[in-house]
Amino acid sequence: MTNDDDALKDLAKRLPPVDLDHESAQRIAQLARRDVGHGPPKTRLLPILVGLLVTITLVWALIHVYESLR
Amino acid sequence: MEALSLEADWVAGLRRGEAGAFDAVFSAYRRRIYGYLVRMTRRRDAAEDLLQETFLRLAQHAKRLDADTRLGAWLFTVAHRLVQSWGRAQAVRAQLAGDLPSEEPAATTRSPLEAIADSEAQLAIERAFAALPPSYREVALLVGIEGMQPIEVAEVLGMRPDAVRQRLARARAQLSELLGEVR
Numbered sequence: 001m002t003n004d005d006d007a008l009k010d011l012a013k014r015l016p017p018v019d020l021d022h023e024s025a026q027r028i029a030q031l032a033r034r035d036v037g038h039g040p041p042k043t044r045l046l047p048i049l050v051g052l053l054v055t056i057t058l059v060w061a062l063i064h065v066y067e068s069l070r
Numbered sequence: 071m072e073a074l075s076l077e078a079d080w081v082a083g084l085r086r087g088e089a090g091a092f093d094a095v096f097s098a099y100r101r102r103i104y105g106y107l108v109r110m111t112r113r114r115d116a117a118e119d120l121l122q123e124t125f126l127r128l129a130q131h132a133k134r135l136d137a138d139t140r141l142g143a144w145l146f147t148v149a150h151r152l153v154q155s156w157g158r159a160q161a162v163r164a165q166l167a168g169d170l171p172s173e174e175p176a177a178t179t180r181s182p183l184e185a186i187a188d189s190e191a192q193l194a195i196e197r198a199f200a201a202l203p204p205s206y207r208e209v210a211l212l213v214g215i216e217g218m219q220p221i222e223v224a225e226v227l228g229m230r231p232d233a234v235r236q237r238l239a240r241a242r243a244q245l246s247e248l249l250g251e252v253r
Contacts, residue, residue, distance in 0.1 A: 012214030037087020
């Protein structure tokens with residue numbers, strides 16, 4: 001830690017404290033604590049599954065089109 | 071030493087899926103992460119959304135945390151990545167709207183962040199930090215407010231420590247120009 005860093009810290013200490021309101025903090029805490037230890041919600045996997053299904057279908061259709069044209 | 075032991079207890083609790091450990095971490099880090107987010111995004115609504123996402127990710131990764139995880143570094147790393155994604159989305163949105171991305175609030179009005187400054191000196195410092203380019207501001211906030219060493223900042227930002235020191239020196243130079251009191 002240099003004197004320059006100390007000067008920066010002294011300056012930063014003079015910034016006004018910032019916090020969010022109590023209700024918002026409570027809301028966020030309650031929302032997040034439900035997920036503790038449960039991993040990402042299953043609904044997050046849905047777009048991935050849909051994308052995979054669409055890709056497989058497209059590849060399958062392209063192969064069939066290609067074979068019918070041969 | 072005590073703080074380290076407390077943090078180790080919280081990590082152990084999170085790994086066991088204990089909501090109480092999460093509450094303790096949220097209570098300890100909420101203000102710090104929110105302060106960083108609000109000063110990086112310059113918007114309270116965006117900062118609140120990103121704060122929520124940061125702690126949702128902590129909750130969802132709780133059982134997969136390493137036993138020696140340093141929670142501060144972990145949370146600031148997540149928050150930094152979210153700010154980057156948010157910044158990219160803002161830039162795309164601004165381009166689609168045909169505008170240049172704007173970092174600064176209108177000079178004639180006080181931003182919500184500036185409104186909490188209760189003296190002209192605080193306002194000047196807040197504006198000086200806001201005037202820094204985001205990459206310099208981020209380093210200045212992590213060292214200045216969070217008291218991180220450049221090597222810790224490098225870990226959070228995924229950069230080399232010498233690159234962090236370079237940004238820090240430039241941030242200090244710009245702050246010095248703006249305020250005339252920091253070298």
